[in-house]
Amino acid sequence: MLRSYLRLALFALGLLIGVQVPGFIDDYGKRVEAHRLESELGLKGFRDTARRFFKADLQALVAHYRVSDDPVMRSDAQSVGELVERSALLEQEWQAMQGPWYGQVWHLTVTADRAMLEETFAAYRYQVLLAPEAIAWGISSALLLAWSIEGLLLMLAWVFGAGQDRRARERHWR
Incomplete structure (x- = not known):
């Protein structure tokens, strides 16, 4: 649940940053x-x-x-x-x-x-402009920011083995 809220907050941050570009x-x-x-x-x-x-x-x-x-x-x-x-x-x-x-x-x-x-x-x-170009910039930058941050975190988790179960870790270390 916290992860969902963090995603939503990240998306909102990207949206607010993106709508600044046309202005x-x-x-x-x-x-x-x-x-x-x-x-x-x-x-x-x-x-x-x-x-x-x-x-x-x-x-x-x-x-x-x-x-x-x-x-x-x-x-x-x-x-x-x-x-x-x-x-x-x-x-x-x-x-x-x-x-x-x-x-x-x-x-x-x-x-x-x-x-x-x-x-x-x-x-x-x-x-916060509500012009079509500002909305497009906002949504685009929100998606880009959310995807890039989440992708980076998932990649770090994968590198450090977070999310693997015990059997998978044992199999890799034998």
Whole structure:
């Protein structure tokens, strides 16, 4: 009976962990979009200048700033260059979060921007979504967790001989 309750508790834990995945993915996507929009707003004036004088090429604008005789312009070249790089990174992150759910999960686990991932973890509030994808994630992770833990425990029990009767042990040790 205790074993059944432990299985049920393990299943519930897996379910609760699994329903967090879509919420976290959504929060990360919103964070990326907010940073991207803020970045675009910060580059708006520079984009206008690049559009007028450099055929909308921000890299050409930065290169022009770098070779300028004016020390202030040369100093600003580094700042503008960093803004352009950040904007490109945020655009890549945003594009990755526009794909299918499995692509988003892969991106978050392998190539996501670590700083934004940590920001999202720090600000994340646990939630129970009742959206179909959250339910699917919850049930899948509950089954996976329950099966893997129970399989591990059964394998350990088998290795250490738990559950064998006395006659079977005597037969193996003769």
